[in-house]
Amino acid sequence: MIQLNELTKRYGKFTAVNGISLEIPTGTLYGLLGPNGAGKTTTMRMIAGILRPTSGTVTVAGYDVVRQPMEAKQRLGFIPDRPFVYDKLTGAEFLRFVAGLYGQSGADVERRIDELLDLFELVPWKNELTEAYSHGMRQKLIISSALVHRPEVIVVDEPMVGLDPKSARLLKDIFRHFVERGGTVLMSTHTLEIAEVMCDRIGIVFGGQVVAAGTMAEIRAQTESGAATLEEVFLKLTGGLNARELSDILGR
């Protein structure tokens, strides 16, 4: 459903994403992990059509994001890491506007908006300007906006940031149901426990490249990590501070 082929993004001399190739089949919840600055967000923004790749291709549902952007984007729902919405629109107006961007309007859309706002417990805020929303409420509104047009693929960058435990649990359930019904989710996260529990397959990105990819069992085998947890595998692949260094920094 999502195919990345030698995907590369350079900013001047700096290479943010360096030849990533991935294949995420239909009905998969795929977790993209990596330390800060590894290239996860850049990769996701290229899949969503926000950034243009320097080289390589991105295909969503069989459509090239650069050559057939309309077809690819029509099937995609993107949830960014920072919930920027129009402050001067109400929650319902924002969702109606997003549906309009996908060419949808009318009674079906109104019903869908009510369903989503109800699901995320935003009904009391439906007709309030979003500038009055908390960070978590904005995040829930953006998640709703990615679902309003019934996408086939969801690309989501750090979905749990700002969500309360109940909403986080709800989101996990939504993604799981979405995948079970034939949808595809590509999710980046720093919460390794969530990735380990939720994701069918995992890719670890470091220095703009995929350093390990597959199921948990496959990744353990690739890295010769035995029965290690995802956290241990992640730290092994991406490096980390040892206890003595931390102690020096904290001055204890």
Place this chain on the structure above:
Amino acid sequence: MSSVTSSAVESSPPRGAGITRILFPKWRSVLARLAKERSGAGTRILLLVLIGGGFWAGAFGAFYRVLKYLGTTPEIGALLAGKILSMILLAFGSILLLSNLVTALSVFFLAKDLDMLVSAPVDWGRLYVAKLGETLIHSSWMVALMLVPILTAYGVVYDGGPLVPVAAIGALLPFFVLPTVVGSAITLILVNVFPARRTRDLLSLIAIGAVGGVVIFLRVLRPEQLSRPEGFRNLVDFVAELQAPSHPLMPSDWAADAVMNWLQHVGDPLPLLLLWSTAAAFVVLGAALHSRLYPSGYSKAQEGADKYVAGTRWQATLSRALAFLPVTRREFILKDLRVFFRDTTQWSQLILLAVLLIVYVFNIRALPLYTGERVPYMLVTLVVFLNQGLGGFVLAAIAARFIFPSVSLEGRQLWLLKSSPLDLRSMLWSKYWVGTAPLLVVALGITLVTNSILRASPFMMFLSLVTIACFTLAAGSLALSLGVLYPQFDTENAAQIPTSFGGMVFMMASIALLAAIIAIEARPVSAHLAAYQMGEEAPGFTRELWLAVGGVFLVSAAVTLIPLSRSRKRLEALDL
């Protein structure tokens, strides 16, 4: 206590970070931005130098000529020059006061660095002085730059010597500090009464209403009368009017006197003493007020998003009216209109626009054309023709304010537009018509009104309407496209977008377009006038005129379509 905490306590002075430390991130940001803009921006710098140099040269030349002319009458020349400087400083002072009101709100209460500074052990006095300095620079830099050619002309004409800049800075620095302290203090009080977001709305209204008031005041005051001494009963009255300060407590008079004293080698330190002592006293009083009200004001500034949703009644009607459009385009237009009319800082600018138009029409009415005698056809035609240029300039200024920022204002929401299957061509055309259609109505309206006041002939009325319509359609496209080429996605204040570099480029480009259109039409209009002089009572539409109209249409069509196409490509390639 841990060693980290104890060492920090030992190494930090009791009053915390100093003023330079507080301002350090801002200073570094300015340097970084300059370095970024310098790399690969030769054309932009060249353009900036040309525009800035051209403006300075023009302003210097105009003031030099006026001051030289006044110098020919030694008795009252210096008095008049001082009076003019005082009036300029009064106008600038009023603008600075208003500018400081809005700037202080951003700098003292809404800036992103405040959470860190307020939570750090920073002495309130140092925070006040640092933020006051930041407010001063933000609000005064443009006025200071505008004063450079004016004061240079004064220095050259009155032979003030190489130290004129030092004398000018000595007089103007405290003059700039005064409105900064007063503006910051008023903002501080307002924030304690209203939540900051509401205050910003309120300030926008106050500021714009007051700017309108100042413009109308200056227009009604008719400063040009000072150049017509025949309006006074005798010379003694005229000199007495010049010598009397507009108010003995007016800092603009003190600053003008300080500069003129230096230029005329008068050893009177009183104006400078008044300026510096008042500025110092105001800073102390402002600091005292700050220490009392800032903590509660800052806390209040974190509250109070607007919960009132305006425009719920008209949107159903408008939605039905736009039903013929495709869903995407309709929703986009509705979104743009909702956002515009709910943002007070946006729609309140309409007040300024109304004032601008009133002053424009007032000026046309004030032209001494119809005073009882028969006015030559040639003169009326010429004035109507030149009025096209003036009207075009006003329209360009409106486009700079309302159309130029429209893509920049999408800013942080562009992720949504670019990740959706929205055709960017649709988006640009929607924005183009949302901005240009009302502008076209204004353009045709003011042309009809002013030409009627001027009693233009049918020939000139037709030519003006066609010209202004073509220009407006092209200027709308230029504004939108240059807004894409020079975006300001990170700005916190929409009002700053038109005064950015791209805004200046747009104004220059639209003035160049206006000049090109007027040049194309100049020949048939002069042929028309020549035919009239040869004896034809009302010469009709010649072939040459139709060719000129066709030329204007073609130029305008090219300037409408090519930039929009370029800006679409630029938007598609934009990395966010």
